[in-house]
Structure formats: structure tokens, C-alpha cells
Amino acid sequence: MKVAFIHDWFTIPAGAEKVAAEIIDIIQPHGVLALFNFMDFKSLQKITQGRGVKTSFLQQIPQASEHYRQLAPLYPRAIAHLDVSKYNVIISSSWMAAKGVSKSKNQTHISYCHTPMRFAWDMEETYLRKYGFNSGIKKFLAKALIKRLKKWDEKTAKDVDFFVANSKFVAKRIKKAYNRKSTVIYPPVDTQRFTLKEHKEDYYFTAARFVDYKNIELIIQAFSKLPKHRLVIAGKGPMESYLKKIATPNVTFLGWVDDDKLVGLMQNARAFVNASVEDFGIAGLEAQSCGTPVIALGKGGYLETVIENETGMFFNREHPEVLVDTILRFERHEFDPYVIRRNAKRFDKEVFRERFLNFFLDKCFDNAKVVA
Numbered sequence: 345m346k347v348a349f350i351h352d353w354f355t356i357p358a359g360a361e362k363v364a365a366e367i368i369d370i371i372q373p374h375g376v377l378a379l380f381n382f383m384d385f386k387s388l389q390k391i392t393q394g395r396g397v398k399t400s401f402l403q404q405i406p407q408a409s410e411h412y413r414q415l416a417p418l419y420p421r422a423i424a425h426l427d428v429s430k431y432n433v434i435i436s437s438s439w440m441a442a443k444g445v446s447k448s449k450n451q452t453h454i455s456y457c458h459t460p461m462r463f464a465w466d467m468e469e470t471y472l473r474k475y476g477f478n479s480g481i482k483k484f485l486a487k488a489l490i491k492r493l494k495k496w497d498e499k500t501a502k503d504v505d506f507f508v509a510n511s512k513f514v515a516k517r518i519k520k521a522y523n524r525k526s527t528v529i530y531p532p533v534d535t536q537r538f539t540l541k542e543h544k545e546d547y548y549f550t551a552a553r554f555v556d557y558k559n560i561e562l563i564i565q566a567f568s569k570l571p572k573h574r575l576v577i578a579g580k581g582p583m584e585s586y587l588k589k590i591a592t593p594n595v596t597f598l599g600w601v602d603d604d605k606l607v608g609l610m611q612n613a614r615a616f617v618n619a620s621v622e623d624f625g626i627a628g629l630e631a632q633s634c635g636t637p638v639i640a641l642g643k644g645g646y647l648e649t650v651i652e653n654e655t656g657m658f659f660n661r662e663h664p665e666v667l668v669d670t671i672l673r674f675e676r677h678e679f680d681p682y683v684i685r686r687n688a689k690r691f692d693k694e695v696f697r698e699r700f701l702n703f704f705l706d707k708c709f710d711n712a713k714v715v716a
Contacts, residue, residue: 345432345433345708346374346375346430346431346432346433347371347372347373347374347375347431347432347433347434347435348373348374348375348376348377348428348431348433348434348435349364349367349368349371349373349375349376349377349435349436349437350376350377350378350426350428350434350435350436350437350442350445351364351376351377351378351436351437351442352378352379352437352438352439352440352441352442353378353379353380353381353382353412353440354378354380354381354382354383354388354391354397355382355383355409355412356383356387356553356600357383357387357390357391358553359458359531359624359626359627360437360439360458361387361391362531362532362534362626363437363456363458363510363531363532364391364437365390365391366532366693366696366697366700367435367437367456367700368391368392368393368395369393369697370697370700370701370704371435371701371704373395373435374431375395375398375428375431376392376395376396376397376398377397377398377399377426377428377445378397378398378399378400378442379399379400379402379403379412379419379422379423379441379442380399380400380402380403380408380409380412381397381399381403382408382409382412398426400422400423400425400426401422401425402415402418402419402422416440416463416489416493417489417493419440419441419444419493420441420444420493420496420500422441423441423442423444423445424444424445424446426445426446428445428446428447428451429448431451432450432451432452432708433451433452433453433454433708434447434451434452434453434454435453435454435455435456435704436453436454436455436456436504437456437458438455438456438457438458439457439458439459439461439462439623440461441461442455443455443457443500443501443504444496444497444500446503447503452505452506452707452708453503453504453505453506454504454505454506454507454508454703454704454707454708455504455506455507455508456508456510456529457507457508457509457510457514457518457526458510458514458623458624459510459514459517459623460497460514460517460518460521460522461493461494461497462557463490466517497521497522498521498522501521501522501524502522504524505707506527506703506707507522507524507525507526507527508526508527508528508529508700508703509526509527509528509529510528510529510530510531510623510624510645511528511530511623511624511644511645511648512528512648513623513624513644513645513647513648514526514528514623514624514645515528527703529696529699529700529703530624530648530691530695530696531624531626531691531696532691532692532693532695532696532697533626533629533630533633533688533691533692533693534630534633534693535633535685535688535689535692535693537603537607538607538610538611538630538631538633538634538688539607539611539633539634540611540633540634540635540681540682540685541611541612541634541635541636541681542635542681544612544613544614544636545612545613545614546574546614547574547575547576547612547613547614548567548573548574548575548576548613548614548615548616548617548639548671549575549576549577549578549609549610549613549615549616549617549631549636550563550575550576550577550578550579550616550617550618550619551577551578551579551601551606551609551627552579552618552620552627553579553580553581554579554580554581554582554583554584554587555581555582555583556583557620557621558581558619558620559619559620559641559662560577560579560583560587560619561583561586561587561590562619562662562663562664562667563575563577563617563619563667564577564587564590564591564592564595565590565664566664566665566667566668566671567592567594567595568590568591568592568595568664569664569665569668570594570668570671571592571593571594572594573594573671574594574595574596575594575595575596575617576595576596576598576609576613577595577596577597577598578598578599578600578601578606578609579599579600580599580600584597606630607634610630610631610633610634610636611634611635611636613631613636614636615631615636615637615638615639615656615671615674616628616631616636616637616638616639617638617639617640617667618638618639618640618641618646619640619641619662619667620641620644621641621643621644622644622645622646623644623645624645624648624649625640625644625645625646625649628640628646628649628650628656629649629688629691630688632649632650632655632656632684632685632687632688633685633688633689634681634685635681635682635684635685636681636684637655637656637657637674637679637684638650638655638656638657639656639657639658639659639667639670639671639674640656640657640658640659641658641659641660641662642658642659642660643660646658649687649691651687653677654679654680654683654684654687655679655683655684655687655688656679656684657670657673657674657677658670
């Protein structure tokens with residue numbers, strides 16, 4: 345049985361790439377494919393275990409590494425041209441286009457869905473504003489394109505044999521967008537690397553890509569009202585210059601940090617702060633694995649991973665003053681780091697490995713057919 349693993353793209357090692365690394369280690373695919381690969385060599389080799397990545401024609405477009413998101417109209421054609429005909433089983437890791445790979449009837453396709461296309465199904469107006477398509481003919485054409493992509497997304501979902509969702513929250517979105525059932529298998533948390541530290545330092549921490557939906561702006565605005573509270577931020581992205589401009593002196597930007605430094609930052613933080621609607625939110629569980637409580641927006645995947653007043657606290661409205669009030673309330677509460685870590689252990693990567701392997705064997709052993 346020959347297996348292909350197809351990921352949307354490799355650019356930076358984030359949450360989806362942690363899932364990809366574990367799936368690759370579990371199934372040992374015969375081929376790894378993606379729309380494009382702009383990741384640094386060392387990080388990529390760690391994820392693929394030395395395998396090369398077969399990419400689409402998008403890889404050859406000049407300056408694609410800087411403007412790959414604007415190439416979305418070409419994703420359907422690019423993914424369809426990736427040849428997977430020699431494989432019996434296709435496993436896609438998809439939040440954009442990977443699940444749209446072309447397959448034959450004698451192939452089995454399992455799609456680990458991080459989310460249906462976010463910009464098309466949930467954040468259309470946000471993306472239109474971000475790229476300047478919020479009025480006139482530009483908005484008309486952009487909305488027409490998004491409508492076309494949604495139809496393609498729905499159509500290709502029918503060719504997936506089995507969907508796996510990374511949370512109950514995403515499972516509901518898969519049902520709403522595609523009218524398909526899915527099995528929830530939570531992403532893997534490396535609790536052996538993110539180890540417990542009881543005593544915390546006096547700073548709050550967040551880590552994310554600097555893009556609109558991560559809502560780092562709200563966190564910075566809240567801490568501007570708390571000048572004696574220190575906020576440390578790890579990450580980079582297109583909003584970096586703007587975020588630095590609005591930040592007050594109590595906010596420190598670290599850029600991207602390596603794995604070892606990230607562990608230390610998580611271990612020592614007074615709390616990890618999240619203000620976005622996450623599909624799952626693996627960073628929050630990595631913090632909990634260190635015994636660090638979480639302050640999070642009470643929506644999305646965090647509702648499945650944070651226990652109110654035991655492993656963290658929620659704020660329920662996206663407003664700086666609401667977050668400020670929650671931080672002050674948080675400081676009046678005591679948390680047990682051992683209880684917090686015990687919650688994270690429920691999502692340990694060994695749990696993921698066992699569940700995904702069993703799912704893979706159950707769905708593919710009898711379904712996969714030899715490709716002539």
C-alpha cells in the first residue's frame with residue numbers, strides 16, 4: 345500500500361506543521377506534496393524526516409514566497425495538477441486547498457481538516473477590507489471569486505472519503521460548509537518537551553503570526569491600559585510594523601523564537617493570552633503543559649481545552665476593557681500548576697498517535713486497493 349501525504353504549503357513551522365510532522369512519522373508516506381515550499385531547510389527536514397516535497401507550478405511564480413496568499417484563485421488548478429495517481433491512499437492536511445487533490449475511485453482519501461477555508465466561509469468581509477476590496481468594482485469581483493472558490497471547496501469535499509476534524513468546533517464547521525460528518529482527533533501536544541515549572545515570572549506571554557484574525561492588536565491595546573504589567577510577544581507577520589507602532593513601553597517583541605526558547609517563555613509566563621477565535625489552539629495547551637494558566641477569548645477551540653477557573657479564564661467580548669477586567673480578575677485567583685498540566689496531558693501526542701493510527705488502519709486497510 346503506497347501512501348501520499350499532501351499539505352497545503354510549507355512556509356513556517358506552526359500548529360498545522362506539528363500535526364503534519366506526527367502524521368508523517370506515524371504513516372511513513374511514500375511521497376510528500378504541497379502547493380509550494382518556502383520553509384527553511386532545517387525546519388522542513390524535521391517535519392518530513394528528510395523527504396523532499398513535490399510542489400505545484402506555483403513554486404515557480406516570481407515572488408510567490410511573499411505574495412502566496414494572493415495566488416488563491418490559482419489554488420484549485422495547482423492542487424489538481426499534483427499527480428497522486430501512483431498512490432493507494434491520500435492523506436491531506438488541509439485548511440485551504442490540499443483536500444481538493446484529484447483522486448480516482450480506487451483511491452482512499454482521508455482529510456485532516458484544520459478548518460474549512462476561513463477567508464471564504466467565516467471571514468469574507470475581513471479579508472476584503474485587508475486587501476482593499478471593500479467597495480466598488482473591486483469588491484464585486486472579489487466576492488464573485490470567493491463565491492467561485494466556495495463552490496469548488498464544496499465540490500471537492502464530496503471526493504473526500506473520510507474527514508478528521510481537529511476540534512468539535514471545526515467538526516461543526518465541516519458539517520455546515522460541506523454537510524459532511526467528521527471524526528474529532530485533537531492535535532498533538534508535546535508534554536514531554538513542554539515540562540512543568542511551578543514558579544512563574546512577572547510577565548504575560550502570547551505567540552502568533554501577526555495577521556488580522558489573530559487579534560494581537562486587542563491584546564496590545566489592553567496592556568496599554570495596564571502600564572505596570574509586562575507583555576512579551578513572539579511572532580512575525582505583515583502587521584508587525586503597525587503593532588509595534590501602537591505598542592506601549594511595557595510590550596516586548598521577540599520575533600520568531602526557536603523551540604527551546606519558546607518552551608522557556610511558556611514555562612516562565614504568569615499566563616498565556618489569546619484573543620482570537622482558534623480552530624483548536626495548540627499554543628494554549630503547550631502553555632498548560634508547563635503549568636501556565638491561559639487567558640483566552642471564550643470562543644472556538646479554547647472552549648474545549650481550557651477549564652474555567654481551573655486552568656485559565658475566559659473573556660467573552662473582543663474589547664480591550666473586557667480583557668483588562670479579566671486580567672485583573674485572574675490576578676485575584678490562585679491556580680494549581682499540577683492541575684493545569686494534568687489537563688494538557690489529555691491531549692498528549694501519544695494520544696493523538698494512537699487515535700490517528702487506529703483511524704488510519706480502520707479506514708484504509710479494507711478500503712485501499714492496489715493501483716495498477
